[in-house]
Amino acid sequence: MKNKILNIKNLSKSYDAFKVTDKITIDLHFDEIHALIGPNGAGKSTLIKQIVGSVKHDIGSIILDQEDITDLTDVERAKIGISRTFQVSSIIPQFSAIDNIVLSLLDKSNKTFQLFKSIRNNKELYSNAKKILKEIELLEKSEISASDLSHGDRRKLEVGLALAMDPKVFLFDEPMAGLDENGTNMMINLFKKIKSNSPILLIEHDMDAVFALADRVSVINYGKIVATGTVNEIRQNELVRDVYLGYEI
């Protein structure tokens, strides 16, 4: 238990008779990247939404760093250290890239309710935001409106927003979708670097990236975890080959 930062037990969600997630038990260790793979509609994103609290679960429990967060709201969970990216880029479109990052830094720095001080004059916040933009290779585009960024740059910005929160765990929902090779390599290197501070639960369809990054992999199908293991164990699991990977790996 002590080496687990996130421990999810029997998490279930049904819409009428349809079980989106069915008694999912999964955990995340310190220093690891745990990939969650599975076909479209298997329940991966719903699981993320349940962990962050934007979708209410029917039964089950979520323990973060030995604290039961099952009954906390989505905002409370974000405050205590769950940071996420969205499957479809979710940014503040009319803000510049740097302002998006600064927004993400507000709560940690207790600046949200600072009413009359110009945010632009807060050199510390903007300097921290620049460091994050540099990490995600968007520093040169810091003043560009987020809505004018390319799809790949928006994906990077999503990750930047999560990084800015300096959370206990990251939940990344297809962060590499639509990225070119350079972008994917940048993300892989970045994730390897940050996982020691904040472990990552990673949903990703890019299997090369998953196998390059993951310490453990869980496979979800029809809302159930059908296998969990190291990359090699998962590669050789026949059930997993049947439901998701196929035979071309």
Add this chain to the structure above:
Amino acid sequence: MIIEKTFNKWILVFLFLIPVLGFIFEEPYYITLTTKVVILGIAGIGLNLALGYCGLISFGHAAFFGLGGYVTGILSFHALNSELMFSWPFVSSGSSDMLVIWPIVILSSAFLALIIGLLSLRTTGVYFIMITLAFAQMLYFFAISWPNYGGEDGLSIYMRNSLPMINTMDPLNFYFICLCWLLTVIFISAKLINSSFGMAFQAIKQNEERVKSVGIETFKVKLLVFVISGTITGLAGSLYTDLNRFISPSVLNWQMSGEIMVFVILGGIARLYGPLVGAAFFIVLEQTLGSYTENWQFWLGLILILEILYVRTGILSLFEKKLKYEK
């Protein structure tokens, strides 16, 4: 944006010049008219904070405008008639001193906005519109059925409330009092918009789910914006009662909420000076078209339709210089 900023400076110059010219040419009517623009502009700036910058489409801001008006009218009515207003927990016969009235108006408007906000901000979209409308209509019907203060006929106060060492009955003096409030409200709004709090509420308008996901308590942010917005509009209601020396339930009606919304839309949503320009445009239309036809609002409707179809972001956007990276 450079052109818009220059235009905004010209608006301020005009606001100083027009009433002075009215005074020089002995046309006090124009001073009163400009005072009305300034007061309605303040009400619009209040709504713009909630609607324009935070995306809270309140259709009930008449409640705050009317409350500010009625608080002013009632306090003044008792003071001028030397009538006891209440005797518990302390004895009060109202007040006709603006320095007493304004803080009471500010506190009562803020309190009403807090109550309405606490209940209505749990809803979104059309439900939020309807619940804010319902609150304002409740107050409207309450005012109509309150005979002590004129009921449907409204309440007259025969003298404008006073301010030490200033003759508030002088139209020019009263105009500059209102102008001071306008500048204060613009200053406060500008500070809010450019603050980290402003960043949070402007982000909520665009993507509330994302703002929640970075740990910001969006309910509290929206509530505070709503309270500030209602308070500013309430203050405008107070000045409006003093301008007309009369208050009636019509300022609590949904039509008033609609008019304040029209100022914001006409001038430019989420533009600091937008509601002021919108109010000025509205009053000019009322005065010019109104002298030709009783149905001048038909033409106002037509202009609104054309604006929404072709300009969309308000009159002030015509003066906007697009930045390099904007499409």
